[in-house]
Every structure is written in C-alpha cells, then in structure tokens.
Amino acid sequence: MLGLDVSEISIAGILRSAWSTFRLDAIGGVVRQTIGDLEELAPGQVLGREPSGSELEVETGSLRAALDACCDELREGCGLPLSPGRSVQVQSMRAADADWSEGFSHSLEAYRSAACKELDASLAALALPPERVSTPVPAG
Numbered sequence: 560m561l562g563l564d565v566s567e568i569s570i571a572g573i574l575r576s577a578w579s580t581f582r583l584d585a586i587g588g589v590v591r592q593t594i595g596d597l598e599e600l601a602p603g604q605v606l607g608r609e610p611s612g613s614e615l616e617v618e619t620g621s622l623r624a625a626l627d628a629c630c631d632e633l634r635e636g637c638g639l640p641l642s643p644g645r646s647v648q649v650q651s652m653r654a655a656d657a658d659w660s661e662g663f664s665h666s667l668e669a670y671r672s673a674a675c676k677e678l679d680a681s682l683a684a685l686a687l688p689p690e691r692v693s694t695p696v697p698a699g
Contacts, residue, residue: 570636570678574586574590574636574678577589587637587638587639589678589685590633590636590639593633594634596677597629597673606669613658613659621652624649625666628663632674633678649663
C-alpha cells in the first residue's frame with residue numbers, strides 16, 4: 560500500500576497511514592484478520608528456524624510473549640482493547656533472563672515483519688476499487 564520496503568515501515572506507520580484512507584471499522588477488521596493470521600503461523604515460519612523448547616513454553620516462552628506483544632501493537636494502532644498485564648510480564652522476564660530477552664526481541668521483530676507484510680497486503684486489497692457493475696442505459 561505504501562510502496563516501502565518492509566524494513567522501512569512499522570505497524571504504527573502503516574496504521575497511521577490507513578487512518579487517512581479507511582474507516583475505523585475497516586481498519587479494525589484488517590487488524591483482527593492480521594492477528595488471526597499471525598496466530599496461525601507456525602513458529603518456524605515466523606523465526607525462519609525451528610524454535611527451542613524454552614521459546615515454545617506456553618506461559619513463559621519468549622515466542623508467545625512476542626506474538627502477544629505484536630498483537631497488542633496492532634490493537635493499540637486501531638483502538639482495540641489491549642491484553643491486560645502483558646507488558647509487566649515481559650518486563651519482569653526481560654530483567655530476569657538475558658537469553659529470554661534476546662529471544663523475545665528477535666521473535667517480536669519477526670512477528671512485526673510478518674504483521675507489516677500482512678497489513679500492507681490487506682490494506683492494498685481494501686483500497687482496490689470495487690468492480691463496476693455495468694448497468695444498461697435506458698434508450699431514449
């Protein structure tokens with residue numbers, strides 16, 4: 560939609576740009592779809608490698624925390640409610656474990672990149688004009 564390389568754009572930048580073009584309900588729909596698509600991605604697809612067991616931990620894994628943080632960035636960008644308490648959990652894990660923090664940062668960037676690609680494609684599709692239905696012109 561923006562014609563920029565994904566490395567040059569951010570979730571917030573894409574959504575700010577969308578605000579001037581699309582209605583809030585349309586942006587919210589795209590964000591909800593993007594969140595659903597991110598949640599369906601296999602961890603290996605996101606990271607480009609197989610994740611370690613500790614990254615995959617449901618409660619304390621950096622991969623799940625990164626996905627949740629990315630989804631909250633998407634929600635925040637269009638005014639949807641955020642997940643309560645998420646940032647406090649991430650801050651405490653980052654402070655306690657340098658390896659976890661590094662894994663989280665890498666995973667968050669990977670999820671942000673995937674989200675930007677998805678948002679850009681979805682908003683570009685939304686911007687396409689609807690097919691014009693030809694209506695016969697009355698003779699006369």
